[in-house]
Amino acid sequence: MIWRKLQAGCAFLRISFIFAPENPLTEHYMEYLDFELPIKELEEQLEKCQIIGEESDVDVTETCKQIEKKLDETRKEIFKNLSPWQRVQLSRHPNRPYTMDYVRAICGDTFLELHGDRTVRDDKAMIGGLGKIGDQSFMFIGQQKGYNTKTRQYRNFGMANPEGYRKALRLMKSAEKFGLPVVSFIDTPGAYPGIEAEERGQGEAIARNILEMTRLKVPIIVVIIGEGASGGALGIGVGDRVLMLENTWYSVISPESCSSILWRSWEYKEQAADALKLTAADMKRLKLIDEIVREPAGGAHSNREKAFDIVSNKIAKHYQELKKLSPKELVETRMEKYSSMGVFKG
Template identity: 65%
Template sequence: MLLDFEKPIAELEVKLAEMKNLADENGVDVDDTVKTLEKRILDLKKDTFSNLTRWQRVQLSRHAERPYTLDYINAISDDFIELHGDRQFADDKAMVGGLATVDGQPIMFVGQQKGRNTKDRQVRNFGMPNPEGYRKALRLMKTAEKFNIPVVTLIDTPGAFPGLEAEERGQGEAIARNLRDMFSLTIPVVCVIIGEGASGGALGIGIGDRVLMLENTWYSVISPESCSSILWRSWEYKEQAAEALKLTAEDMTGFGLVDRIVPEPLGGAHTDVEAMAETLKSVVLEEIGALKDMDPEERIDKRIEKFCEMGVVQEG
């Protein structure tokens, strides 16, 4: 899958591959030309990905090859045990979670999971959890609290499922309960936006001591397309909407809504999943290490204070 702004880079990479094949077939020395072209490609990549628009970052966050929650969990741990069900209604496949050990540190992972193909996307409901998904997430967090295990949430959702059946089963109540109860968890909680972070669907597992965003992700009350459809009654203005929403990792840290940006490999997380997973593991363990030394009551007070300060403005 190639995004529009990636096509010039891809064209040069095709030329580079053709040149190398031609050299191999004919025994021609083209090392100097290859090096020149490789440098040109690298420079173009740096220039392209350091000047992305907000809409282009949204596109990258949705890249079909981008790693999802289970990809990260399985990459950074060897003993992940997935836990299922909310003990009330069903097991929501759009919300996954379970216990794992990362470099000797037990962690309870919770996160939204999207699908790779049509069938899997239907099973995972396109990463849009139902109420039972949020209740499962809270059940796992409460279990982690019982055994003094830190929680790491991996957020990647276009929003909570908006269907009638979800509302009938208490979608709003389930998310609201998560918001309330996550504030009072006595264990360290680290939240990481790994893809899309839309609306209450993201916030339902987004209350943490530390909130992080991968470099090419977005976090907002509404998607650019939905914002465009409300303001202009058309999806055609999604790029303008993305600019107005200021939803990137850089924007969020500037507003004080997010604590840290996790860098991605040049070109996005999907270009080097192994390197991205190693970076994420290092950052998560660092954050947990700092939080573990705090008194639980102090940690809760700081967590509440952190979110209470959001949106506060001072008039001169």
């Protein structure tokens, strides 16, 4: 009897993991990129120094302070001179917060996830629902990646199918009906390129979203929190305010794919990242986004709580500005913003 109960309990845990794969309380083991290794070494030295102080009578206060100072200087020096390719790497950092991390941190228990496109199925790569910042309700949408092999498969690596974009549109139209502002978090390597996605109208779904977002009569705030690739990003990327975290990228194609097309090899991805002008600084200079959101020293993954606060405050700030505009003014301003992008020579 006891053995049967244990088997049933294990089966329940397996089913729970499959259908609720992300635990907001999960601790992430810190991983380091190649150029972050000097930071890793100093953090390990600091940890050892603190352990010595706790386990012995030796006063290591001054030594710890010196290591902390060196750590801060090293972190600032490394992140002050990042190349475009290094920023691409940071946008994919395994410890970087994803959409649900931001939503749960910003909204707490007020977030209510909504499911399904009412036509095909519920796309797990695209999440959405109602939540509050302070006393103001928002409709949150965004792509969600996974934290490990199983959850990445469950979330299709953050690559939405057509039903994901149709779910996002359904939620945006609901927000418009009830006069709620929309917040869109972008973090995707692109829309899912499978044959079945094309059969169900991937291109039409993205194009429809772009059209409908240009004329949505409520404020739309877009925040690029990771990868912003191709039409997969644009499908939820039209907004009155488009913000980019400083270690993210936004482009028609990824550096690897660009390299494979131009040079028939992924080896030139760093040159491709330079040529694509995909960083936040490039996007701001080209007037394709409205603001660069500074991340905590060492990137959003190094201080997740501070990153959540920064993004939450930016959303609240821009909403306070946008709520002063009438629905007609919102649409006209948004249309003018996007029609003025780019350069045309007759």
